[in-house]
Amino acid sequence: MSVRSALLVFVVALAISASPGRAETDRFPPVAISRQLAEARHLSIGATIRLSTDRAGAHTREFRVVGIYEPTPNPARLGSPDLEVRFHLPDLLALTRDPGTPAGSESMDGINVALADPADARAFARDVNARLPGINARPAAEATGSAGRFIVLRQFHLAIAAVTIGAATVFLLALTIMLVDERRETVGVLRLIGLPARRILMQVLLEGIIVAAAGAVFGLVLSLASERLINRFFQWRYDTALVFVRITADVALTCVAIAVPLGAAATVIASWALLRRNALRLARR
Amino acid sequence: MNMGATTRRALAMAWRSLTRQPARASLGILGVAAVGALLLDMLLLSEGLIVSMRELLGRAGYDVRVTATEDLPRNGPPLHDVQGTLSTIAHLPHIRSTLAVRFVDGAVERPRGETLDVSIEGVGGDAPHPWNVLRGRDTRDAGEVVIDESTAMMAGVGPGAELILHADCGTGTEALPPARLRIVGVAEFPFELTNENTIGATLDTVTSACGSDKPDQADLILVTAADDPDAAVTAIRAARPDLAAASNEEVLGRIERTGFTYFRQISSVLTTITLSFALLLIAVLLTVSVNQRLGEIAALRALGFSRSRVAADVLCESALIVGIGGILSLPVGAALAVVLDRILKRMPGIPGELHFFVFQPTALELHLALLAATALVAALYPMHIVVRLPIAATLRDQVAE
Numbered sequence: 001m002s003v004r005s006a007l008l009v010f011v012v013a014l015a016i017s018a019s020p021g022r023a024e025t026d027r028f029p030p031v032a033i034s035r036q037l038a039e040a041r042h043l044s045i046g047a048t049i050r051l052s053t054d055r056a057g058a059h060t061r062e063f064r065v066v067g068i069y070e071p072t073p074n075p076a077r078l079g080s081p082d083l084e085v086r087f088h089l090p091d092l093l094a095l096t097r098d099p100g101t102p103a104g105s106e107s108m109d110g111i112n113v114a115l116a117d118p119a120d121a122r123a124f125a126r127d128v129n130a131r132l133p134g135i136n137a138r139p140a141a142e143a144t145g146s147a148g149r150f151i152v153l154r155q156f157h158l159a160i161a162a163v164t165i166g167a168a169t170v171f172l173l174a175l176t177i178m179l180v181d182e183r184r185e186t187v188g189v190l191r192l193i194g195l196p197a198r199r200i201l202m203q204v205l206l207e208g209i210i211v212a213a214a215g216a217v218f219g220l221v222l223s224l225a226s227e228r229l230i231n232r233f234f235q236w237r238y239d240t241a242l243v244f245v246r247i248t249a250d251v252a253l254t255c256v257a258i259a260v261p262l263g264a265a266a267t268v269i270a271s272w273a274l275l276r277r278n279a280l281r282l283a284r285r
Numbered sequence: 286m287n288m289g290a291t292t293r294r295a296l297a298m299a300w301r302s303l304t305r306q307p308a309r310a311s312l313g314i315l316g317v318a319a320v321g322a323l324l325l326d327m328l329l330l331s332e333g334l335i336v337s338m339r340e341l342l343g344r345a346g347y348d349v350r351v352t353a354t355e356d357l358p359r360n361g362p363p364l365h366d367v368q369g370t371l372s373t374i375a376h377l378p379h380i381r382s383t384l385a386v387r388f389v390d391g392a393v394e395r396p397r398g399e400t401l402d403v404s405i406e407g408v409g410g411d412a413p414h415p416w417n418v419l420r421g422r423d424t425r426d427a428g429e430v431v432i433d434e435s436t437a438m439m440a441g442v443g444p445g446a447e448l449i450l451h452a453d454c455g456t457g458t459e460a461l462p463p464a465r466l467r468i469v470g471v472a473e474f475p476f477e478l479t480n481e482n483t484i485g486a487t488l489d490t491v492t493s494a495c496g497s498d499k500p501d502q503a504d505l506i507l508v509t510a511a512d513d514p515d516a517a518v519t520a521i522r523a524a525r526p527d528l529a530a531a532s533n534e535e536v537l538g539r540i541e542r543t544g545f546t547y548f549r550q551i552s553s554v555l556t557t558i559t560l561s562f563a564l565l566l567i568a569v570l571l572t573v574s575v576n577q578r579l580g581e582i583a584a585l586r587a588l589g590f591s592r593s594r595v596a597a598d599v600l601c602e603s604a605l606i607v608g609i610g611g612i613l614s615l616p617v618g619a620a621l622a623v624v625l626d627r628i629l630k631r632m633p634g635i636p637g638e639l640h641f642f643v644f645q646p647t648a649l650e651l652h653l654a655l656l657a658a659t660a661l662v663a664a665l666y667p668m669h670i671v672v673r674l675p676i677a678a679t680l681r682d683q684v685a686e
Binding site (some may be wrong): 056058066149152153155156159163164166167168170171173174177178179180181182207230234237 | 317319526527562566570573577624659
């Protein structure tokens with residue numbers, strides 16, 4: 001078993017300050033800080049910072065900033081600035097250890113393990129759980145503690161989408177009824193010159209499919225354009241690299257699969273009532 | 286002619302125009318009802334969570350919350366030296382009473398042998414307990430607990446029964462012996478999370494279940510102020526700068542700034558999209574409708590109807606579609622809000638009594654104002670068409686056709 005994570009992410013309530021004297025600072029333990037923390041406290045590489053686990057800033061220790069990193073986006077911490085510091089594990093334990101706790105007996109939150117073959121993750125976790133009672137090993141794919149929240153949000157968005165589709169369908173039907181009504185005389189003439197209702201209905205259906213497909217394509221182009229806009233706005237708003245909207249091929253196909261049949265069906269339903277009327281009544285002025 | 290009579294006539298004319306095309310009018314109204322319902326729900330969502338949380342915090346009766354850090358209770362590190370901290374805070378000015386709360390996970394044994402996961406709230410201090418007793422009585426001594434309705438039902442126990450509890454108090458406590466506790470009442474816990482089973486006890490009882498003698502650890506201290514809560518917060522901060530003290534309004538501010546701001550953003554985005562959608566479609570409906578009746582409108586103008594009168598007819602038609610749809614949207618929106626609220630309350634870590642969609646008069650007023658503005662703006666272009674309509678040319682075209 002190879003332990004990959006020698007670093008831990010630790011958010012601390014801190015007294016931070018940059019101080020000069022680079023030659024002296026080389027003896028301080030190195031840390032990496034998040035971009036947000038660097039920006040919030042105007043820190044740069046080479047700066048010395050004092051860190052404490054005490055809100056009042058007591059018992060501080062000095063560290064040297066050797067790197068600034070972009071934190072991995074965490075949806076569960078949306079809205080909270082990612083003010084993070086990464087230590088070498090022994091430095092973090094030295095900072096957080098109670099005076100009464102002997103070195104080496106501290107507890108840790110987790111160990112990340114990189115496997116030679118990632119496909120063995122489930123079997124490896126099962127093996128660890130069987131051999132080391134009291135330890136909970138899980139494949140990384142299953143260790144999504146806050147996934148429940150996003151599953152609920154997905155259901156909420158689907159419900160909103162369903163209502164929107166319902167409203168759009170009603171409006172679409174109203175519009176197609178009006179458009180078909182405008183062509184009442186044309187349909188009446190076509191019927192009078194001998195075109196069967198089924199032939200006209202087929203023509204209307206094809207027209208509906210073409211218009212719906214064009215509408216769906218326009219909608220997709222609009223979505224792709226707004227995708228970037230929405231992501232940029234929320235990334236600026238929350239100062240995060242998280243992606244909020246992603247239009248995947250699946251999403252695009254689902255939209256087309258709903259929009260085109262819906263548009264075509266609305267056209268046919270609106271036309272059906274018209275085609276059932278007497279041709280003379282339709283054509284009369 | 287007075288304004289009222291003109292408006293009544295314009296409304297009557299608009300009503301006749303709508304009823305002449307019942308299918309079209311009904312679909313337009315239904316569409317507005319659906320869009321209006323969504324709009325209403327988004328307005329309720331924008332402030333609902335904060336309103337609900339404010340009501341919940343106010344109902345609990347505590348004015349100040351003290352934690353080790355600014356993290357929400359149960360998410361941050363615990364407070365240590367609880368007795369000393371309680372004593373310090375209790376002797377500060379502006380403080381009436383204090384209550385330390387410790388949250389511990391655990392499992393209770395059920396009659397058939399399997400266990401039921403529970404959350405235990407251990408409390409100590411002189412402020413009222415954060416639960417309301419429904420049956421039996423409140424805890425007084427060590428070894429006594431109150432349980433919520435779901436624990437009573439799922440464990441098949443009630444007041445007077447004994448409960449065997451396996452507490453999980455963190456690292457190193459996995460092998461604790463079970464604690465035998467006596468149920469003295471059934472209570473409701475206002476901050477209980479959805480699908481959570483909760484047990485309330487004294488801090489001594491929880492400390493003992495965690496295998497310790499001294500209750501020196503808690504997650505939160507609840508404080509009731511004697512007068513001004515802000516003065517109480519200031520006093521606590523001055524006495525214990527190492528702790529995070531916050532009034533109810535500050536707690537709400539923290540919630541607003543963090544994760545729940547998402548709902549306000551999504552509400553703003555969907556409100557804008559919904560309104561644009563409604564505006565576009567009503568404008569199209571009215572424009573097509575007006576274009577189909579150009580001859581009729583030109584004839585009315587030739588008969589002596591003024592420009593403002595035919596424009597008023599179009600505006601009234603828009604107002605009728607949006608007005609009737611808007612009225613229908615209220616019950617539809619209320620029903621939809623119940624469904625959406627139920628979906629969002631499945632989110633883990635949300636108190637069961639918290640709601641995302643909360644009715645407020647201001648939301649209703651804004652809803653009506655936005656719909657009225659939509660009706661007006663959607664009618665602008667069709668009104669422009671009828672006002673600029675050349676009477677003679679239109680009538681000649683109609684005759685030629």
